[in-house]
Amino acid sequence: xxxxxxxxxxxxxxxxxxxxxxxxxxxxxxxxxxxxxxxxxxxxxxxxxxxxxxxxxxxxxxxxxxxxxxxxxxxxxxxxxxxxxxxxxxxxxxxxxxxxxxxxxxxxxxxxxxxxxxxxxxxxxxxxxxxxxxxxxxxxxxxxxxxxxxxxxxxxxxxxxxxxxxxxxxxxxxxxxxxxxxxxxxxxxxxxxxxxxxxxxxxxxxxxxxxxxxxxxxxxxxxxxxxxxxxxxxxxxxxxxxxxxxxxxxxxxxxxxxxxxxxxxxxxxxxxxxxxxxxxxxxxxxxxxxxxxxxxxxxxxxxxxxxxxxxxxxxxxxxxxxxxxxxxxxxxxxxxxxxxxxxxxxxxxxxxxxxxxxxxxxxxxxxxxxxxxxxxxxxxxxxxxxxxxxxxxxxxxxxxxxxxxxxxxxxxxxxxxxxxxx
Amino acid sequence: xxxxxxxxxxxxxxxxxxxxxxxxxxxxxxxxxxxxxxxxxxxxxxxxxxxxxxxxxxxxxxxxxxxxxxxxxxxxxxxxxxxxxxxxxxxxxxxxxxxxxxxxxxxxxxxxxxxxxxxxxxxxxxxxxxxxxxxxxxxxxxxxxxxxxxxxxxxxxxxxxxxxxxxxxxxxxxxxxxxxxxxxxxxxxxxxxxxxxxxxxxxxxxxxxxxxxxxxxxxxxxxxxxxxxxxxxxxxxxxxxxxxxxxxxxxxxxxxxxxxxxxxxxxxxxxxxxxxxxxxxxxxxxxxxxxxxxxxxxxxxxxxxxxxxxxxxxxxxxxxxxxxxxxxxxxxxxxxxxxxxxxxxxxxxxxxxxxxxxxxxxxxxxxxxxxxxxxxxxxxxxxxxxxxxxxxxxxxxxxxxxxxxxxxxxxxxxxxxxxxxx
Ligand SMILES: Nc1ncnc2c1ncn2[C@@H]1O[C@H](COP(=O)(O)OP(=O)(O)O)[C@@H](O)[C@H]1O
Ligand SMILES: Nc1ncnc2c1ncn2[C@@H]1O[C@H](COP(=O)(O)OP(=O)(O)O)[C@@H](O)[C@H]1O
Ligand SMILES: [Mg+2]
Ligand SMILES: [Mg+2]
Ligand SMILES: [Mg+2]
Ligand SMILES: [Mg+2]
Ligand SMILES: [Mg+2]
Numbered sequence: 001x002x003x004x005x006x007x008x009x010x011x012x013x014x015x016x017x018x019x020x021x022x023x024x025x026x027x028x029x030x031x032x033x034x035x036x037x038x039x040x041x042x043x044x045x046x047x048x049x050x051x052x053x054x055x056x057x058x059x060x061x062x063x064x065x066x067x068x069x070x071x072x073x074x075x076x077x078x079x080x081x082x083x084x085x086x087x088x089x090x091x092x093x094x095x096x097x098x099x100x101x102x103x104x105x106x107x108x109x110x111x112x113x114x115x116x117x118x119x120x121x122x123x124x125x126x127x128x129x130x131x132x133x134x135x136x137x138x139x140x141x142x143x144x145x146x147x148x149x150x151x152x153x154x155x156x157x158x159x160x161x162x163x164x165x166x167x168x169x170x171x172x173x174x175x176x177x178x179x180x181x182x183x184x185x186x187x188x189x190x191x192x193x194x195x196x197x198x199x200x201x202x203x204x205x206x207x208x209x210x211x212x213x214x215x216x217x218x219x220x221x222x223x224x225x226x227x228x229x230x231x232x233x234x235x236x237x238x239x240x241x242x243x244x245x246x247x248x249x250x251x252x253x254x255x256x257x258x259x260x261x262x263x264x265x266x267x268x269x270x271x272x273x274x275x276x277x278x279x280x281x282x283x284x285x286x287x288x289x290x291x292x293x294x295x296x297x298x299x300x301x302x303x304x305x306x307x308x309x310x311x312x313x314x315x316x317x318x319x320x321x322x323x324x325x326x327x328x329x330x331x332x333x334x335x336x337x338x339x340x341x342x343x344x345x346x347x348x349x350x351x352x353x354x355x356x357x358x359x360x361x362x363x364x365x366x367x368x369x370x371x372x373x374x375x376x377x378x379x380x381x382x383x384x385x386x387x388x389x390x391x392x393x394x395x396x397x398x399x400x401x402x403x404x405x406x407x408x409x410x411x412x413x414x415x416x417x418x419x420x421x422x
Numbered sequence: 423x424x425x426x427x428x429x430x431x432x433x434x435x436x437x438x439x440x441x442x443x444x445x446x447x448x449x450x451x452x453x454x455x456x457x458x459x460x461x462x463x464x465x466x467x468x469x470x471x472x473x474x475x476x477x478x479x480x481x482x483x484x485x486x487x488x489x490x491x492x493x494x495x496x497x498x499x500x501x502x503x504x505x506x507x508x509x510x511x512x513x514x515x516x517x518x519x520x521x522x523x524x525x526x527x528x529x530x531x532x533x534x535x536x537x538x539x540x541x542x543x544x545x546x547x548x549x550x551x552x553x554x555x556x557x558x559x560x561x562x563x564x565x566x567x568x569x570x571x572x573x574x575x576x577x578x579x580x581x582x583x584x585x586x587x588x589x590x591x592x593x594x595x596x597x598x599x600x601x602x603x604x605x606x607x608x609x610x611x612x613x614x615x616x617x618x619x620x621x622x623x624x625x626x627x628x629x630x631x632x633x634x635x636x637x638x639x640x641x642x643x644x645x646x647x648x649x650x651x652x653x654x655x656x657x658x659x660x661x662x663x664x665x666x667x668x669x670x671x672x673x674x675x676x677x678x679x680x681x682x683x684x685x686x687x688x689x690x691x692x693x694x695x696x697x698x699x700x701x702x703x704x705x706x707x708x709x710x711x712x713x714x715x716x717x718x719x720x721x722x723x724x725x726x727x728x729x730x731x732x733x734x735x736x737x738x739x740x741x742x743x744x745x746x747x748x749x750x751x752x753x754x755x756x757x758x759x760x761x762x763x764x765x766x767x768x769x770x771x772x773x774x775x776x777x778x779x780x781x782x783x784x785x786x787x788x789x790x791x792x793x794x795x796x797x798x799x800x801x802x803x804x805x806x807x808x809x810x811x812x813x814x815x816x817x818x819x820x821x822x823x824x825x826x827x828x829x830x831x832x833x834x835x836x837x838x839x840x841x842x843x844x
Contacts (some may be wrong), residue, residue, distance in 0.1 A: 154648055159599050162648070163592040170589035177581050180747065189752040212759045219763060223748055226576055226584070228649050325602065326645055330611040337634045341641060 005108055006078070009062050011037050014049055017111075018058075023104040024113045029055025042123075044069040044369060045076070045255065050116055057116040058103060063255070064110070067178075069369075076174060080255040081110035083172040087257030088114065090232060091148045098144040098249050117243045117250050124249075125239040125372055128276040129283060131293045138300045140249030141242070141269055142307035149262045150315045152232035154326040162259075162325075166229040169258040176226070176258055179235065183363045184222035188215050193368035200384030204391055205366040217398050221355050229259035237268040238360070239276060240371070263352025266308065271357030271394070273301050274414060275364060275373050278390035282377030298411050305350075305407040313342050347405070354401035354410065361394035389421045427530055428500070431484050433459050436471055439533075440480075445526040446535045451477025464545075466491040466791060467498070467677065472538055479538035480525060485677070486532075489600075491791075498596060502677040503532035505594040509679030510536065512654060513570045520566040520671055539665045539672050546671075547661040547794055550698040551705060553715045560722045562671035563664070563691055564729035571684045572737045574654035576748040584681075584747075588651040591680040598648070598680055601657065605785045606644035610637050615790035622806030626813055627788040639820050643777050651681035659690040660782070661698060662793070685774025688730065693779030693816070695723050696836060697786060697795050700812035704799030720833050727772075727829040735764050769827070776823035776832065783816035811843045 007013065018024045019032055028035065031054050041048040045068050049060040063081040067074040085105040092099035104113030127134065154162055186194055188209055196205045208214060234241070235256025243250045277297045280290040320338065321329045332338055364371045365387045374390075377383035393414060397404075404410055429435065440446045441454055450457065453476045463470040467490050471482040485503040489496040507527045514521035526535030549556065576584055608616055610631055618627045630636065656663070657678025665672045699719045702712040742760065743751045754760055786793045787809045796812075799805035815836060819826075826832055 154645070159602060159648060160595055163595040163598070167589040167592035170585040170592075173582055173585040176585070177747075180581060185750055185753060189750065212756075212762060215753055215759060216762055216766060219749060219754070220766070223576070226581060226748070227651050229651060230649050325599075326648070327641060328607055328611065331607060331637055332641070334634075337637060340634060340638055344638060344642070 006110065008064055009047065009049065009060065009109075009111070011049075014051070014060060017109075018051065018060075021104060021106075021113075024058055024060075027056050027058045027103050027113075028053040031055040041068060045080075052116070057118065059100075059114050059116045061112045061114070062110055076178065078110035079107075080172065080175050081105075081112055082107055083169065083175070083257050084253070084255035085112050086168075087232065087234065087254035088112070090152070091144075091234070091251070091254065094151045095144050095147040098140055098251055100250055100252060117248075117252070120245045121243040121248065121250065122245075123240055124242040124244045125272070125276070127244055128239060128273075128297070129279070129373055129376055131280075131283065131288060131290060133293070133296045134244050134246065134249070134300075136247060137244065137249060138303035138307055141251075142304050142311055144249070144251055145237075145262075145266055145269070146308050146311035146315060149231040149233070149265065150312055152259075153230055153262070154324060155316060156319055156322060156324045158323050159325050162229075165232065166259040169232065172256070172258045175235070175256045176260075179256060180222060180226065182368050183359055184218055184225065187363045187367040188218060191368075194366060195368065195370065196366045197374075197380055197384040197387055200381060201366070201387060201391075204388060208362065208366055208391075208395070211395070213399055214395060217355065218359055221352075221359055221398075224261050224352065225264060225356075228261045230261050231259065232257060233260045233262065233265045234268075235260065235264070237265045238371075239269070239272040239373075242269075261352055261356070263349055263354075264356045266305075266349070266353040267355065267357030268360050269357075270301055270304065270353060271360040272364075272371070273297055273304075274357070274393060275361055275371055275390055277301075277414060278386050278393070278418070279371075279373035279377065282374070282379075282382050282386045298414065301414075302407050302411055305353075309346055313346065316342060350404070350407075351401045354397050354404060358394040358398035358401070361390055362398070365391050365394075385421070389417055392421075393417045428532065430486055431469065431471065431482065431531075431533070433471075436473070436482060439531075440473065440482075443526060443528075443535075446480055446482075449478050449480045449525050449535075450475040453477040463490060467502075474538070479540065481522075481536050481538045483534045483536070484532055498600065500532035502594065502597050503527075503534055504529055505591065505597070505679050506675070506677035507534050508590075509654065509656065509676035510534070512574070513566075513656070513673070513676065513679075516573045517566050517569045520562055520673055522672055522674060539670075539674070542667045543665040543670065543672065544667075545662055546664040546666045547694070547698070549666055550661060550695075550719070551701070551795055551798055553702075553705065553710060553712060555715070555718050556666050556668065556671070556722075558669060559666065559671060560725035560729055563673075564726050564733055566671070566673055567659075567684075567687055567691070568730050568733035568737060571653045571655070571687065572734055574681075575652055575684070576746060577738055578741055578744065578746045580745050581747050584651075587654065588681040591654065594678070594680045597657070597678045598682075601678060602644060602648065604790050605781055606640055606647065609785045609789040610640060613790075616788060617790065617792065618788045619796075619802055619806040619809055622803060623788070623809060623813075626810060630784065630788055630813075630817070633817070635821055636817060639777065640781055643774075643781055643820075646683050646774065647686060647778075650683045652683050653681065654679060655682045655684065655687045656690075657682065657686070659687045660793075661691070661694040661795075664691075683774055683778070685771055685776075686778045688727075688771070688775040689777065689779030690782050691779075692723055692726065692775060693782040694786075694793070695719055695726070696779070696815060697783055697793055697812055699723075699836060700808050700815070700840065701793075701795035701799065704796070704801070704804050704808045720836065723836075724829050724833055727775075731768055735768065738764060772826070772829075773823045776819050776826060780816040780820035780823070783812055784820070787813050787816075807843070811839055814843075815839045 036052045038050045047062045051058050063078040065078045066072045067076045088102050100115040102114050234254045241253040280294050284290050458474045460472045469484045473480050485500040487500045488494045489498045510524050522537040524536050656676045663675040702716050706712050
């Protein structure tokens with residue numbers, strides 16, 4: 001279509017745009033006369049339109065040059081849509097079963113057209129709040145993280161490809177800075193943006209700001225986040241960036257994508273499951289004590305890591321004679337050494353995962369953006385009690401992560417903190 | 423001047439080129455009639471012409487699209503001259519006393535015009551072989567590494583500046599790959615390029631290739647080299663990249679520059695001093711037992727690290743309220759925490775330094791490019807004995823680096839290995 005330059009979408013203009021854009025209108029079977037359009041952007045940053053016609057559907061996501069939930073007072077480059085689209089395509093190529101297809105991209109408009117994840121797809125976080133089990137979740141998410149992280153790392157790729165891609169994603173610096181601020185900085189200092197369940201958690205938030213060891217550890221993670229171009233990470237892989245049904249798991253919203261540490265993605269997912277776990281007591285009602293559900297969450301945490309470990313090392317074994325330049329076959333192709341190398345790699349990644357996961361938990365309790373898992377607990381004292389357990393778990397995990405050697409030990413620690421406080 | 427496109431220099435063309443280039447001819451006082459030109463490229467990669475006239479002098483360095491010491495059979499982008507010039511200018515801005523001024527750059531010609539480091543400047547490595555003490559060496563080199571590494575890191579800079587610079591230097595990928603190959607890969611596998619003092623060190627070279635723990639450790643360092651954009655490093659900071667007189671210390675030849683781990687530069691320098699130490703017994707003659715000189719080298723190793731530590735942390739203290747984004751003052755400005763953070767940072771950097779330094783030593787003994795320190799020892803059995811001590815030291819350092827807590831412990835280990843074998 002002819003370029004419109006940038007213009008924020010409204011319904012009328014959206015229809016006009018679709019009519020002028022064959023890659024979109026064809027997905028609607030070219031039946032454009034009674035389209036149903038709904039803006040559903042419940043996310044924090046962007047506008048999302050669901051467009052359903054009689055012969056097809058699309059989702060249109062548009063980035064505006066500020067952060068939606070805050071407004072024009074917090075400017076943010078709309079170029080993030082470019083990086084989101086790049087990551088959707090790259091991750092989609094590596095893991096098509098778990099990433100929605102991109103139909104169209106318009107850089108001037110910061111506009112992505114993609115597959116509509118039709119009902120009964122819902123945001124995983126909402127499913128976790130509702131107490132719904134997803135028997136394939138661990139299988140699917142582990143598949144997504146194993147494939148996307150492995151295949152964009154130097155274990156699989158040449159340095160030449162890697163550096164070219166790293167350089168390109170350096171362009172997504174504004175989104176990286178947002179993470180640096182809201183995950184690694186604001187929670188550890190006084191900031192106008194921080195919130196917590198007050199007055200209950202005021203002292204706990206203050207304790208975070210006064211904990212030297214915690215601040216020492218979070219500095220190390222922040223440096224790793226800023227400096228270590230290990231793989232093309234999603235960058236925002238919480239349970240609000242995953243849409244699910246009983247059988248399907250789809251990862252959306254990689255606008256924070258860049259070359260960063262793998263543990264940031266793995267930790268984001270596991271950390272948000274741990275938050276979901278500690279929120280469950282707030283969702284108990286007469287019909288459901290959530291006991292079984294809590295066990296399912298713990299099992300899912302365990303299985304996700306274990307399956308990820310298995311899939312990642314299987315990919316490694318499969319491609320050990322490939323073009324990846326980190327571990328050349330002429331050096332590392334003796335089985336004993338190969339095992340040593342993998343073991344060391346996976347334990348380091350495990351510790352990174354726990355550290356980043358913990359940092360992501362902390363920021364959801366004392367930072368700017370909270371999670372619906374807790375926010376939907378209306379009784380503030382009950383909410384604070386849940387949050388306090390999660391915070392305690394996260395602080396311990398961040399400080400003591402190197403003492404953990406298996407995911408079962410993490411699950412035991414979750415149980416212990418939970419039982420002590422219940 | 424009008425662009426010539428690319429053309430390899432010869433004397434005649436060089437004079438023509440200078441005549442057409444005001445930034446160069448002016449440095450020669452526009453007296454171009456009886457220039458003395460000498461090609462002195464004793465380095466491995468490029469051509470270096472010294473141009474001296476009656477009223478001034480310049481050095482002209484040109485990169486050709488292959489590696490000089492190997493020939494056209496090993497192609498290498500001549501774009502390396504661009505990155506060398508970028509680094510000379512950036513590091514020169516940060517540390518003008520120890521970097522030659524750049525007068526002119528021509529990207530098409532891959533040609534750098536810079537200050538001629540006039541006699542008595544010689545390459546430090548040659549001074550170390552000759553047994554000459556440089557009383558200001560530790561002071562000057564520590565100044566150079568402290569300033570260039572600190573000021574191009576996130577402790578001093580914003581993420582935005584950092585990512586822009588990281589992206590640009592990703593373009594120097596071919597030189598990074600050369601390092602990956604010759605430092606981190608070839609010595610640990612059979613390669614047509616490897617050499618060693620045969621037959622004496624054949625078994626030692628084989629032992630390197632069969633040492634699983636060594637290969638495990640070198641893999642970790644290689645990943646750090648490839649992934650960690652900590653600062654704009656020189657990338658080739660051995661004693662052949664430093665020119666010295668009694669009072670002056672000048673760092674040349676940063677064509678391998680990119681955003682990498684700081685320890686790679688610090689380690690390159692210290693590792694090459696350790697090589698120089700172990701080579702001394704091969705340079706003993708009737709007039710000089712080199713005992714005093716060996717002590718001076720050990721003192722210089724110790725002082726370089728200690729002064730670097732002091733200068734780096736002093737810069738940090740000085741700029742702790744500056745725009746650097748790694749450690750925000752609002753989080754880290756309590757003195758106790760500031761000390762904790764610095765201590766952790768410096769010990770991690772110390773371990774990286776020992777690891778990279780050791781890797782650089784190993785590759786000079788069993789890899790493709792050897793050092794004159796050893797090569798100039800004509801008696802092969804004597805040379806092998808020196809090299810074997812250095813190799814033993816390096817292997818131990820690479821594997822046990824995390825057990826060292828102070829540079830004095832490293833110096834003690836050097837003494838111990840040296841006395842055991844002498
Ligand atoms: N492809 C899609 N299909 C169906 N719903 C979607 C799709 N993409 C986004 N959504 C809905 O829009 C919401 C916001 O989308 P998201 O990509 O997370 O935007 P933001 O970047 O603003 O967080 C999601 O939570 C989801 O409800
Ligand atoms: N600015 C200079 N002044 C004097 N001599 C120089 C200068 N630059 C290089 N040289 C001489 O040329 C040699 C090769 O230069 P170098 O930059 O190290 O090239 P290469 O990249 O090929 O190693 C140096 O060892 C030194 O003897
Ligand atoms: Mg979202
Ligand atoms: Mg988003
Ligand atoms: Mg050189
Ligand atoms: Mg060079
Ligand atoms: Mg030079």
